[in-house]
Amino acid sequence: MLISLYFSYTNAKHEVAEVYDARLGQSAKLLLMATSVSGKALAAQDQRKHFDQWMDNIQRLSKSNDDVATLFGHPYEQYFLFQFYRDGKLLFSSDVHLPPLSSDKEAMGFFDINLNGERWRYFQLSQPEGYNDEYVLVAEKQSIRDEAVNEIASSTALPQLILIFCLIVVLIVLIERSFQPIQSLQSAIAIRSVHKLDRIYVEEPTVELSPLVETLNQLLSELEQAWEREKRFTRMAAHELKTPLTVLRLNAENALRSTNPEQLKHDLDRILKGIERTDRLIHQLLMLAKVESTQTLAKQPVDLAHVIKQMIADLAPIAFKQDQQLSFSGESPRLWGDELLLGILFKNLLDNAIRYSGYGSQIEVHLNHNHGDLEVCVSDTGAPIDDLTREKMFENFYRANSQKGDGAGLGMSICRDIAALHGGQVMLLPRSDERNTLVVRFRDIE
Numbered sequence: 001m002l003i004s005l006y007f008s009y010t011n012a013k014h015e016v017a018e019v020y021d022a023r024l025g026q027s028a029k030l031l032l033m034a035t036s037v038s039g040k041a042l043a044a045q046d047q048r049k050h051f052d053q054w055m056d057n058i059q060r061l062s063k064s065n066d067d068v069a070t071l072f073g074h075p076y077e078q079y080f081l082f083q084f085y086r087d088g089k090l091l092f093s094s095d096v097h098l099p100p101l102s103s104d105k106e107a108m109g110f111f112d113i114n115l116n117g118e119r120w121r122y123f124q125l126s127q128p129e130g131y132n133d134e135y136v137l138v139a140e141k142q143s144i145r146d147e148a149v150n151e152i153a154s155s156t157a158l159p160q161l162i163l164i165f166c167l168i169v170v171l172i173v174l175i176e177r178s179f180q181p182i183q184s185l186q187s188a189i190a191i192r193s194v195h196k197l198d199r200i201y202v203e204e205p206t207v208e209l210s211p212l213v214e215t216l217n218q219l220l221s222e223l224e225q226a227w228e229r230e231k232r233f234t235r236m237a238a239h240e241l242k243t244p245l246t247v248l249r250l251n252a253e254n255a256l257r258s259t260n261p262e263q264l265k266h267d268l269d270r271i272l273k274g275i276e277r278t279d280r281l282i283h284q285l286l287m288l289a290k291v292e293s294t295q296t297l298a299k300q301p302v303d304l305a306h307v308i309k310q311m312i313a314d315l316a317p318i319a320f321k322q323d324q325q326l327s328f329s330g331e332s333p334r335l336w337g338d339e340l341l342l343g344i345l346f347k348n349l350l351d352n353a354i355r356y357s358g359y360g361s362q363i364e365v366h367l368n369h370n371h372g373d374l375e376v377c378v379s380d381t382g383a384p385i386d387d388l389t390r391e392k393m394f395e396n397f398y399r400a401n402s403q404k405g406d407g408a409g410l411g412m413s414i415c416r417d418i419a420a421l422h423g424g425q426v427m428l429l430p431r432s433d434e435r436n437t438l439v440v441r442f443r444d445i446e
Contacts, residue, residue: 078095079140079141079143079144080094080138080139080140080141080144081094081095081098081101081120081122081137081138081139081140082094082136082137082138082139083101083102083136083137083138083139084134084136084137085100085102085103085105085134085135085136085137086132086133086134087133088103088105088133098115098116099115101113101115101120101122101137101139102122102124102135102137105126105133105135106126107124108124108125108135109123109124110122110123111123111124112142113139118141118142118143119141119142119143120139120140120141120142121139121140121141121142121145122137122138122139122140123137123138123139124136124137125138178206181202181203181204181205181206181209184202185200185202185205185209185212185213185216188200188201188202189216192220194227197220197221197223197224197227198220198224199217199220199221200213200216200217200220229289241278241281241282244274244278244281245278247270247274248271248274248275248278251267251270251271251274252267252271254267255267255268255271281410284410284411284414285410287344287410287414291341291344291414291417291421297337297338297341297421297422298338299336299337299338300336300337300338300339301334301335301336302334302335302336302337302338302339302342303334304333304334304335304342304367304374305328305330305331305333305367307339307342307343307346308328308346308367309328310343311343311346311347311350312326312328312350312365314347315347315351315354318351318354319354319363322354322358322359322360322361323359323360324354324357324359324360324361324362324363325361325362325363326350326363326365327362327363327364327365328366328367329364329365329366329367330365330366330367330368331367331368331369333367333369333374335374335422335442337422337442338421338422341418341421342418342422344414344418345414345415345418345419346365346376346440348411348412348414348415349378349415349426349438349440350363350365351411352411352412353378353380353382353438356382357380357381357382357383357436358382358383361380361381361382362380362381363378363380363381364377364378364379364380365377365378366379370441372443373441373442373443374441374442374443375439375440375441375442376440376442377437377438377439378437378438378439378440379438380435381434381435384431384436385428385431390428393412393428394412394413394416394426395413412426415440419440419442422442423443424440424441424442424443425440425441426438426440427439427441
Protein backbone atom coordinates (compact mmCIF):
# COMPACT_ATOMS: atom_id res chain seq x y z
CA MET A 1 0.00 0.00 0.00
CA LEU A 2 2.82 2.43 0.84
CA ILE A 3 4.56 1.56 -2.41
CA SER A 4 1.33 2.26 -4.30
CA LEU A 5 1.03 5.59 -2.49
CA TYR A 6 4.59 6.54 -3.42
CA PHE A 7 4.08 5.75 -7.08
CA SER A 8 0.74 7.63 -7.13
CA TYR A 9 2.47 10.71 -5.76
CA THR A 10 5.41 10.60 -8.17
CA ASN A 11 3.16 9.94 -11.16
CA ALA A 12 0.85 12.84 -10.25
CA LYS A 13 3.84 15.12 -9.84
CA HIS A 14 5.24 14.09 -13.20
CA GLU A 15 1.95 14.52 -15.04
CA VAL A 16 1.25 17.95 -13.53
CA ALA A 17 4.76 19.09 -14.42
CA GLU A 18 4.20 18.02 -18.00
CA VAL A 19 0.92 19.95 -18.17
CA TYR A 20 2.55 23.10 -16.80
CA ASP A 21 5.46 22.79 -19.22
CA ALA A 22 3.03 22.39 -22.11
CA ARG A 23 1.17 25.52 -21.01
CA LEU A 24 4.42 27.44 -20.84
CA GLY A 25 5.28 26.40 -24.37
CA GLN A 26 1.84 27.22 -25.75
CA SER A 27 1.72 30.59 -23.99
CA ALA A 28 5.11 31.50 -25.38
CA LYS A 29 4.02 30.70 -28.93
CA LEU A 30 0.80 32.71 -28.64
CA LEU A 31 2.56 35.67 -27.05
CA LEU A 32 5.26 35.65 -29.68
CA MET A 33 2.70 35.56 -32.47
CA ALA A 34 0.64 38.36 -30.92
CA THR A 35 3.57 40.70 -30.41
CA SER A 36 4.86 39.98 -33.88
CA VAL A 37 1.49 40.89 -35.44
CA SER A 38 1.04 44.13 -33.52
CA GLY A 39 4.62 45.19 -33.80
CA LYS A 40 4.03 47.51 -30.93
CA ALA A 41 4.78 47.44 -27.26
CA LEU A 42 3.62 49.54 -24.35
CA ALA A 43 6.07 51.83 -22.74
CA ALA A 44 7.59 50.61 -19.51
CA GLN A 45 5.69 53.22 -17.50
CA ASP A 46 2.37 52.17 -19.03
CA GLN A 47 3.22 48.52 -18.48
CA ARG A 48 3.84 49.13 -14.76
CA LYS A 49 0.64 51.16 -14.49
CA HIS A 50 -1.57 48.57 -16.15
CA PHE A 51 0.05 45.71 -14.24
CA ASP A 52 -0.39 47.43 -10.88
CA GLN A 53 -4.04 48.23 -11.65
CA TRP A 54 -4.80 44.67 -12.64
CA MET A 55 -3.15 43.19 -9.55
CA ASP A 56 -4.85 45.71 -7.24
CA ASN A 57 -8.24 44.81 -8.70
CA ILE A 58 -7.51 41.11 -8.41
CA GLN A 59 -6.44 41.40 -4.76
CA ARG A 60 -9.44 43.61 -3.95
CA LEU A 61 -12.01 41.35 -5.56
CA SER A 62 -10.50 38.10 -4.32
CA LYS A 63 -10.16 39.50 -0.80
CA SER A 64 -6.63 38.05 -0.58
CA ASN A 65 -7.97 34.54 -1.18
CA ASP A 66 -5.64 32.84 -3.65
CA ASP A 67 -8.32 30.35 -4.66
CA VAL A 68 -10.88 32.93 -5.93
CA ALA A 69 -10.91 33.99 -9.60
CA THR A 70 -11.99 37.55 -10.54
CA LEU A 71 -13.03 39.52 -13.63
CA PHE A 72 -9.51 40.80 -13.99
CA GLY A 73 -7.83 37.47 -13.54
CA HIS A 74 -6.62 35.10 -10.85
CA PRO A 75 -4.38 35.82 -7.86
CA TYR A 76 -2.13 33.07 -9.09
CA GLU A 77 -1.04 35.38 -11.94
CA GLN A 78 1.61 36.80 -9.65
CA TYR A 79 3.30 33.43 -9.92
CA PHE A 80 3.50 33.65 -13.73
CA LEU A 81 5.74 35.82 -15.92
CA PHE A 82 5.77 36.75 -19.62
CA GLN A 83 8.71 38.64 -21.16
CA PHE A 84 9.20 39.73 -24.78
CA TYR A 85 12.67 40.51 -26.16
CA ARG A 86 13.85 42.13 -29.41
CA ASP A 87 17.48 42.50 -30.34
CA GLY A 88 18.45 41.27 -26.88
CA LYS A 89 16.43 43.96 -25.10
CA LEU A 90 13.37 43.48 -22.92
CA LEU A 91 10.43 45.21 -24.58
CA PHE A 92 7.56 43.80 -22.52
CA SER A 93 7.21 42.08 -19.14
CA SER A 94 4.05 41.02 -17.34
CA ASP A 95 5.76 41.93 -14.08
CA VAL A 96 7.86 45.07 -14.41
CA HIS A 97 9.18 44.59 -10.89
CA LEU A 98 11.26 41.64 -12.05
CA PRO A 99 14.47 42.03 -14.04
CA PRO A 100 15.06 40.29 -17.41
CA LEU A 101 15.46 36.57 -16.91
CA SER A 102 17.42 35.97 -20.12
CA SER A 103 19.60 37.90 -22.58
CA ASP A 104 20.68 34.98 -24.74
CA LYS A 105 18.57 34.45 -27.82
CA GLU A 106 20.16 31.11 -28.56
CA ALA A 107 19.16 29.66 -25.18
CA MET A 108 15.92 27.98 -26.23
CA GLY A 109 13.91 25.41 -24.27
CA PHE A 110 13.10 24.80 -20.60
CA PHE A 111 15.30 26.10 -17.77
CA ASP A 112 15.32 26.60 -14.01
CA ILE A 113 16.56 29.79 -12.37
CA ASN A 114 16.74 31.26 -8.86
CA LEU A 115 15.57 34.86 -8.64
CA ASN A 116 15.24 36.90 -5.44
CA GLY A 117 15.22 33.70 -3.40
CA GLU A 118 12.51 32.15 -5.56
CA ARG A 119 12.94 29.25 -7.93
CA TRP A 120 11.40 29.76 -11.40
CA ARG A 121 10.74 27.40 -14.26
CA TYR A 122 10.74 29.09 -17.68
CA PHE A 123 10.49 28.35 -21.37
CA GLN A 124 12.21 30.47 -24.03
CA LEU A 125 11.24 30.51 -27.72
CA SER A 126 12.79 32.53 -30.62
CA GLN A 127 11.43 33.53 -34.01
CA PRO A 128 12.53 31.30 -36.90
CA GLU A 129 15.48 32.46 -38.95
CA GLY A 130 14.62 35.16 -41.49
CA TYR A 131 12.23 36.91 -39.16
CA ASN A 132 12.74 39.60 -36.58
CA ASP A 133 15.37 39.03 -33.91
CA GLU A 134 12.71 38.41 -31.28
CA TYR A 135 12.13 35.83 -28.57
CA VAL A 136 9.64 35.23 -25.79
CA LEU A 137 10.18 33.93 -22.23
CA VAL A 138 7.29 32.45 -20.23
CA ALA A 139 8.00 31.55 -16.58
CA GLU A 140 6.25 30.14 -13.50
CA LYS A 141 7.24 30.05 -9.87
CA GLN A 142 8.17 26.55 -8.76
CA SER A 143 6.18 27.06 -5.55
CA ILE A 144 2.88 27.21 -7.46
CA ARG A 145 3.79 24.00 -9.22
CA ASP A 146 4.66 22.33 -5.94
CA GLU A 147 1.39 23.50 -4.40
CA ALA A 148 -0.64 22.06 -7.26
CA VAL A 149 1.31 18.81 -7.19
CA ASN A 150 0.90 18.48 -3.43
CA GLU A 151 -2.83 19.16 -3.60
CA ILE A 152 -3.36 16.65 -6.38
CA ALA A 153 -1.14 14.07 -4.74
CA SER A 154 -2.80 14.66 -1.37
CA SER A 155 -6.25 14.21 -2.84
CA THR A 156 -5.02 10.94 -4.32
CA ALA A 157 -3.07 9.77 -1.30
CA LEU A 158 -5.46 10.79 1.47
CA PRO A 159 -8.07 8.10 0.71
CA GLN A 160 -5.30 5.53 0.57
CA LEU A 161 -3.91 6.75 3.89
CA ILE A 162 -7.36 6.51 5.43
CA LEU A 163 -7.70 3.04 3.96
CA ILE A 164 -4.30 2.05 5.35
CA PHE A 165 -5.31 3.33 8.79
CA CYS A 166 -8.59 1.42 8.66
CA LEU A 167 -6.79 -1.73 7.54
CA ILE A 168 -4.29 -1.37 10.39
CA VAL A 169 -7.14 -0.98 12.91
CA VAL A 170 -8.94 -4.00 11.45
CA LEU A 171 -5.72 -6.04 11.50
CA ILE A 172 -5.04 -5.09 15.12
CA VAL A 173 -8.56 -6.11 16.13
CA LEU A 174 -8.33 -9.38 14.20
CA ILE A 175 -4.88 -10.17 15.61
CA GLU A 176 -6.04 -9.46 19.16
CA ARG A 177 -9.08 -11.67 18.66
CA SER A 178 -7.00 -14.44 17.11
CA PHE A 179 -4.46 -14.27 19.94
CA GLN A 180 -7.07 -14.13 22.69
CA PRO A 181 -7.39 -17.94 22.90
CA ILE A 182 -3.60 -18.20 23.09
CA GLN A 183 -3.52 -15.63 25.89
CA SER A 184 -6.27 -17.55 27.68
CA LEU A 185 -4.26 -20.74 27.26
CA GLN A 186 -1.14 -19.04 28.59
CA SER A 187 -3.03 -17.76 31.63
CA ALA A 188 -4.54 -21.19 32.24
CA ILE A 189 -1.13 -22.87 32.04
CA ALA A 190 0.46 -20.24 34.30
CA ILE A 191 -1.80 -21.13 37.25
CA ARG A 192 -1.17 -24.87 36.90
CA SER A 193 1.16 -26.51 39.40
CA VAL A 194 1.86 -29.94 40.81
CA HIS A 195 -1.06 -29.36 43.18
CA LYS A 196 -3.40 -28.10 40.44
CA LEU A 197 -3.41 -30.35 37.39
CA ASP A 198 -7.06 -30.15 36.36
CA ARG A 199 -8.06 -29.85 32.71
CA ILE A 200 -7.51 -26.63 30.78
CA TYR A 201 -10.55 -24.94 29.29
CA VAL A 202 -10.16 -22.31 26.54
CA GLU A 203 -13.29 -20.51 25.37
CA GLU A 204 -13.79 -20.74 21.60
CA PRO A 205 -10.36 -22.14 20.70
CA THR A 206 -9.23 -21.89 17.09
CA VAL A 207 -8.99 -24.93 14.86
CA GLU A 208 -5.20 -24.86 15.19
CA LEU A 209 -5.33 -24.45 18.97
CA SER A 210 -7.80 -27.23 19.78
CA PRO A 211 -5.32 -30.11 19.22
CA LEU A 212 -2.77 -28.31 21.40
CA VAL A 213 -5.28 -27.87 24.23
CA GLU A 214 -6.28 -31.53 23.95
CA THR A 215 -2.65 -32.65 24.02
CA LEU A 216 -1.92 -30.45 27.04
CA ASN A 217 -4.94 -31.86 28.86
CA GLN A 218 -3.75 -35.37 28.12
CA LEU A 219 -0.30 -34.48 29.44
CA LEU A 220 -1.80 -32.92 32.57
CA SER A 221 -3.88 -36.04 33.10
CA GLU A 222 -0.78 -38.23 32.86
CA LEU A 223 1.10 -35.92 35.24
CA GLU A 224 -1.77 -36.05 37.71
CA GLN A 225 -1.83 -39.84 37.55
CA ALA A 226 1.94 -39.97 38.03
CA TRP A 227 1.70 -37.59 40.98
CA GLU A 228 -1.08 -39.66 42.54
CA ARG A 229 0.99 -42.82 42.07
CA GLU A 230 3.94 -41.16 43.74
CA LYS A 231 1.85 -40.03 46.70
CA ARG A 232 0.23 -43.45 46.95
CA PHE A 233 3.63 -45.15 46.85
CA THR A 234 4.93 -42.83 49.58
CA ARG A 235 1.93 -43.56 51.78
CA MET A 236 2.19 -47.30 51.19
CA ALA A 237 5.93 -47.37 51.83
CA ALA A 238 5.59 -45.35 55.03
CA HIS A 239 2.73 -47.54 56.26
CA GLU A 240 4.16 -50.92 55.32
CA LEU A 241 7.75 -50.27 56.41
CA LYS A 242 6.80 -48.87 59.77
CA THR A 243 5.90 -52.22 61.36
CA PRO A 244 8.85 -54.33 60.12
CA LEU A 245 11.32 -51.61 61.04
CA THR A 246 9.81 -51.39 64.51
CA VAL A 247 10.10 -55.16 64.90
CA LEU A 248 13.72 -55.04 63.70
CA ARG A 249 14.53 -52.38 66.26
CA LEU A 250 12.91 -54.35 69.08
CA ASN A 251 14.76 -57.53 68.10
CA ALA A 252 18.02 -55.60 67.90
CA GLU A 253 17.42 -54.12 71.37
CA ASN A 254 16.64 -57.58 72.75
CA ALA A 255 19.81 -58.96 71.20
CA LEU A 256 21.87 -56.17 72.76
CA ARG A 257 20.41 -56.88 76.20
CA SER A 258 20.58 -60.67 75.89
CA THR A 259 23.21 -62.55 77.92
CA ASN A 260 22.03 -66.02 76.95
CA PRO A 261 23.77 -67.31 73.79
CA GLU A 262 20.71 -69.26 72.71
CA GLN A 263 18.44 -66.26 73.20
CA LEU A 264 20.94 -64.09 71.35
CA LYS A 265 20.97 -66.54 68.42
CA HIS A 266 17.18 -66.57 68.42
CA ASP A 267 17.02 -62.76 68.34
CA LEU A 268 19.59 -62.60 65.54
CA ASP A 269 17.62 -65.15 63.51
CA ARG A 270 14.52 -63.03 63.91
CA ILE A 271 16.49 -59.95 62.83
CA LEU A 272 17.71 -61.80 59.73
CA LYS A 273 14.20 -62.91 58.82
CA GLY A 274 12.94 -59.38 59.42
CA ILE A 275 15.60 -58.01 57.08
CA GLU A 276 14.66 -60.57 54.43
CA ARG A 277 10.99 -59.69 54.74
CA THR A 278 11.74 -55.95 54.62
CA ASP A 279 13.96 -56.47 51.59
CA ARG A 280 11.20 -58.39 49.86
CA LEU A 281 8.68 -55.70 50.79
CA ILE A 282 10.88 -52.93 49.38
CA HIS A 283 11.49 -54.94 46.22
CA GLN A 284 7.77 -55.49 45.70
CA LEU A 285 6.95 -51.85 46.44
CA LEU A 286 9.44 -50.74 43.81
CA MET A 287 8.13 -53.31 41.36
CA LEU A 288 4.55 -52.16 41.97
CA ALA A 289 5.57 -48.55 41.35
CA LYS A 290 7.30 -49.54 38.12
CA VAL A 291 4.32 -51.50 36.85
CA GLU A 292 1.81 -48.79 37.78
CA SER A 293 3.89 -46.11 36.04
CA THR A 294 4.10 -48.11 32.82
CA GLN A 295 1.54 -46.77 30.36
CA THR A 296 2.71 -48.36 27.12
CA LEU A 297 5.00 -51.27 26.38
CA ALA A 298 7.84 -51.54 23.89
CA LYS A 299 6.49 -54.85 22.68
CA GLN A 300 8.53 -57.47 20.89
CA PRO A 301 8.09 -61.19 20.22
CA VAL A 302 8.72 -63.10 23.46
CA ASP A 303 9.27 -66.86 23.74
CA LEU A 304 6.92 -67.41 26.67
CA ALA A 305 8.00 -71.01 27.28
CA HIS A 306 11.63 -69.91 27.54
CA VAL A 307 10.72 -67.18 30.04
CA ILE A 308 8.73 -69.57 32.25
CA LYS A 309 11.47 -72.22 32.18
CA GLN A 310 14.00 -69.59 33.22
CA MET A 311 11.83 -68.58 36.20
CA ILE A 312 11.41 -72.24 37.18
CA ALA A 313 15.18 -72.69 37.10
CA ASP A 314 15.68 -69.61 39.30
CA LEU A 315 13.17 -70.77 41.93
CA ALA A 316 14.00 -74.49 41.85
CA PRO A 317 16.49 -74.34 44.78
CA ILE A 318 13.80 -72.86 47.05
CA ALA A 319 11.30 -75.55 45.99
CA PHE A 320 13.81 -78.36 46.55
CA LYS A 321 14.36 -77.22 50.14
CA GLN A 322 10.68 -77.96 50.75
CA ASP A 323 10.75 -81.19 48.75
CA GLN A 324 8.44 -79.67 46.15
CA GLN A 325 8.24 -80.77 42.51
CA LEU A 326 8.21 -78.24 39.67
CA SER A 327 7.18 -79.22 36.14
CA PHE A 328 6.43 -77.53 32.82
CA SER A 329 4.49 -78.72 29.78
CA GLY A 330 2.90 -77.32 26.67
CA GLU A 331 3.74 -75.56 23.44
CA SER A 332 6.24 -72.79 22.91
CA PRO A 333 4.28 -69.87 21.41
CA ARG A 334 5.51 -66.32 20.99
CA LEU A 335 3.71 -63.45 22.62
CA TRP A 336 4.05 -59.77 21.83
CA GLY A 337 5.08 -58.12 25.07
CA ASP A 338 7.79 -57.02 27.48
CA GLU A 339 10.03 -59.96 28.36
CA LEU A 340 11.18 -58.46 31.68
CA LEU A 341 7.65 -57.79 32.95
CA LEU A 342 6.41 -61.20 31.79
CA GLY A 343 9.27 -62.79 33.72
CA ILE A 344 8.20 -60.89 36.85
CA LEU A 345 4.61 -62.01 36.34
CA PHE A 346 5.40 -65.73 36.26
CA LYS A 347 8.11 -65.49 38.90
CA ASN A 348 5.55 -64.02 41.30
CA LEU A 349 2.99 -66.71 40.47
CA LEU A 350 5.55 -69.50 40.98
CA ASP A 351 6.97 -67.88 44.11
CA ASN A 352 3.48 -67.57 45.55
CA ALA A 353 2.77 -71.26 44.85
CA ILE A 354 6.08 -72.33 46.41
CA ARG A 355 5.55 -70.28 49.56
CA TYR A 356 1.94 -71.20 50.25
CA SER A 357 1.37 -74.70 48.79
CA GLY A 358 3.28 -76.38 51.61
CA TYR A 359 5.97 -79.03 52.07
CA GLY A 360 6.12 -81.80 49.46
CA SER A 361 3.55 -80.24 47.11
CA GLN A 362 3.50 -80.55 43.33
CA ILE A 363 3.53 -77.40 41.20
CA GLU A 364 2.76 -77.59 37.48
CA VAL A 365 2.90 -74.98 34.74
CA HIS A 366 1.05 -75.73 31.51
CA LEU A 367 0.84 -73.72 28.27
CA ASN A 368 -2.07 -74.25 25.92
CA HIS A 369 -4.41 -72.56 23.43
CA ASN A 370 -8.06 -72.18 24.31
CA HIS A 371 -10.41 -70.84 21.61
CA GLY A 372 -7.66 -68.70 20.10
CA ASP A 373 -6.41 -67.39 23.45
CA LEU A 374 -3.12 -68.30 25.06
CA GLU A 375 -3.45 -69.67 28.59
CA VAL A 376 -0.78 -70.28 31.20
CA CYS A 377 -2.06 -72.46 34.06
CA VAL A 378 -0.13 -72.60 37.36
CA SER A 379 -1.55 -75.30 39.66
CA ASP A 380 -0.46 -76.77 42.99
CA THR A 381 -1.58 -79.48 45.39
CA GLY A 382 -1.62 -77.19 48.40
CA ALA A 383 -4.45 -76.62 50.84
CA PRO A 384 -7.74 -75.27 49.43
CA ILE A 385 -8.00 -71.49 49.16
CA ASP A 386 -10.82 -70.11 51.30
CA ASP A 387 -13.55 -67.80 49.97
CA LEU A 388 -12.18 -64.65 51.66
CA THR A 389 -8.80 -65.16 50.05
CA ARG A 390 -10.42 -65.76 46.65
CA GLU A 391 -12.18 -62.41 47.02
CA LYS A 392 -9.23 -60.35 48.26
CA MET A 393 -6.13 -62.05 46.88
CA PHE A 394 -5.61 -59.42 44.13
CA GLU A 395 -5.82 -56.46 46.54
CA ASN A 396 -2.67 -54.61 47.57
CA PHE A 397 -1.06 -55.83 50.82
CA TYR A 398 -3.50 -58.66 51.35
CA ARG A 399 -1.75 -61.69 52.88
CA ALA A 400 -3.82 -64.86 53.04
CA ASN A 401 -1.64 -66.74 55.52
CA SER A 402 1.02 -64.68 57.21
CA GLN A 403 2.22 -67.68 59.22
CA LYS A 404 3.23 -69.66 56.11
CA GLY A 405 4.81 -66.91 54.07
CA ASP A 406 6.77 -63.73 54.60
CA GLY A 407 5.37 -61.91 51.59
CA ALA A 408 4.25 -58.29 51.49
CA GLY A 409 0.85 -58.93 49.93
CA LEU A 410 1.74 -57.24 46.64
CA GLY A 411 2.70 -60.17 44.40
CA MET A 412 -0.76 -60.96 43.06
CA SER A 413 -1.69 -57.33 42.43
CA ILE A 414 1.57 -56.94 40.49
CA CYS A 415 0.66 -60.02 38.42
CA ARG A 416 -2.78 -58.58 37.70
CA ASP A 417 -1.34 -55.24 36.52
CA ILE A 418 1.32 -56.83 34.29
CA ALA A 419 -1.26 -59.10 32.68
CA ALA A 420 -3.53 -56.09 32.06
CA LEU A 421 -0.67 -54.24 30.35
CA HIS A 422 -0.43 -57.18 27.93
CA GLY A 423 -4.15 -57.28 27.28
CA GLY A 424 -4.64 -60.28 29.55
CA GLN A 425 -6.08 -61.19 32.92
CA VAL A 426 -5.30 -63.40 35.92
CA MET A 427 -8.07 -65.62 37.31
CA LEU A 428 -8.34 -68.11 40.14
CA LEU A 429 -10.30 -71.16 38.95
CA PRO A 430 -12.52 -73.27 41.20
CA ARG A 431 -10.56 -76.05 42.92
CA SER A 432 -10.48 -79.20 40.80
CA ASP A 433 -8.69 -82.55 41.13
CA GLU A 434 -7.39 -81.50 44.53
CA ARG A 435 -5.53 -78.59 42.95
CA ASN A 436 -5.56 -74.82 43.19
CA THR A 437 -5.20 -73.31 39.70
CA LEU A 438 -4.37 -69.79 38.61
CA VAL A 439 -4.80 -68.98 34.90
CA VAL A 440 -3.20 -66.13 32.96
CA ARG A 441 -5.05 -65.60 29.69
CA PHE A 442 -3.62 -63.53 26.82
CA ARG A 443 -5.33 -62.46 23.62
CA ASP A 444 -2.44 -60.64 21.95
CA ILE A 445 -0.72 -63.63 20.33
CA GLU A 446 1.71 -63.23 17.43
